[in-house]
Amino acid sequence: MAKKLPKEFVKRLKSIKAKRARTVIEHILKHGQITTEELSNTYGYDHPPRAARDVREQGIPLETFKVTGAHGRKIGAYRFGDPSKVKDGKIGGRKAWPKKFKEQLVSKYGSRCGICFAQYEARYLQIDHRVPYEVGGDDDGDLDPNDFMLICGSCNRAKSWSCEHCKNWQSDHKKDVCTTCYWAKPESYAHIALKLVRRLAITWTGGEVPDFDRLVELSKHANQEIPEFVKAVLKDRLDQQ
Numbered sequence: 001m002a003k004k005l006p007k008e009f010v011k012r013l014k015s016i017k018a019k020r021a022r023t024v025i026e027h028i029l030k031h032g033q034i035t036t037e038e039l040s041n042t043y044g045y046d047h048p049p050r051a052a053r054d055v056r057e058q059g060i061p062l063e064t065f066k067v068t069g070a071h072g073r074k075i076g077a078y079r080f081g082d083p084s085k086v087k088d089g090k091i092g093g094r095k096a097w098p099k100k101f102k103e104q105l106v107s108k109y110g111s112r113c114g115i116c117f118a119q120y121e122a123r124y125l126q127i128d129h130r131v132p133y134e135v136g137g138d139d140d141g142d143l144d145p146n147d148f149m150l151i152c153g154s155c156n157r158a159k160s161w162s163c164e165h166c167k168n169w170q171s172d173h174k175k176d177v178c179t180t181c182y183w184a185k186p187e188s189y190a191h192i193a194l195k196l197v198r199r200l201a202i203t204w205t206g207g208e209v210p211d212f213d214r215l216v217e218l219s220k221h222a223n224q225e226i227p228e229f230v231k232a233v234l235k236d237r238l239d240q241q
Contacts, residue, residue, distance in 0.1 A: 009083035013060065020045070021054040024078070033079040037069050049160045052078050057133050059087035064164065097127050101143050105150050114149030115159065115186055118203035125150040130184040132163050135173045155201065159183045166193035 005013075013025050023043055027034045039048035055062055061081030069075035105127065112119045114128075128151045129136060136147075151159070163169045168177045178184050182192040182199055192199055204212035219229035 005080070006083050009080075009086065012086060016055075016058050016060070018054060018058065020051050021058050021060075024051050024055050025060070028078065028080060033067075033077050035067055035069065035077040036075050047157055047160075048076070049157070049164060053134070053160060053164075061085040061087075097143070101145075102127055102150075105145055105148060108145050109150055112150070113152040113155055113203075115151050115155035115183070116201035116203050118152065118205060120152055122150075125152060126156050128156060128159070131175050131178040132169055134163075134169060135178050136175050162193045168194060 010029075013029065016022055016025060024034055024039070027038065036048035039045045039051050043051075045051045052062055052064070055078075061083070062078045063081045065077055065079070066074045067077045102122065102125075106122050106125075110119075111122045111125065113125065128149055130147055130149055162183060166181075168174055177194070180190040181194075182189040182197075186199075186201075191197065215230060215233075216226055219226045222229055222232075224232065
């Protein structure tokens with residue numbers, strides 16, 4: 001163990017049984033930290049921040065910092081935060097969602113991602129709290145579909161990264177701040193992780209793919225990256241109105 005931890009904190013750590021969270025905790029207890037490289041290469045977790053979130057969702061504070069990886073690049077790493085900041089009432093982590101609840105969400109929102117709005121088979125969509133669990137937790141009452149959305153794996157990873165670098169997620173934990181964020185309500189929002197930013201996620205599928213390929217070719221001729229080219233095309237259209 002890299003440093004002496006309070007007995008009550010260690011007891012809390014050892015009471016956690018969820019497999020992924022337990023793996024992270026045991027590694028940090030033994031080595032003092034765990035890197036994204038180790039989570040991926042040693043334990044096979046394709047999305048290391050998700051493993052870290054599992055620990056945080058158990059109420060255990062984790063700090064994120066940078067270290068030098070095996071190839072000389074800076075990579076993320078995690079260690080225990082201040083033991084006094086353990087969040088009571090979260091032992092056991094988030095609730096397991098019943099199958100019928102996902103069916104209810106599909107019925108309400110359709111079988112599409114709530115962020116990029118692309119259509120998917122329901123099995124490829126993940127249930128996600130609009131307000132991150134680390135900020136809002138789970139209510140004790142019945143699950144309210146208005147508090148959740150269905151999102152694809154790609155958008156889930158993007159939301160995880162953005163939220164984990166937001167001051168409100170890290171320390172303030174104000175639900176009203178989250179409810180005005182893009183990641184909670186992409187159809188109507190004031191900020192993205194407290195920054196004055198506007199974001200549009202667009203996915204081309206099926207018969208639309210040739211249109212995207214054409215945009216790529218046109219962007220190359222214009223010597224612009226595809227996002228900048230698309231913005232320029234849209235601006236030209238707006239200026240014509």
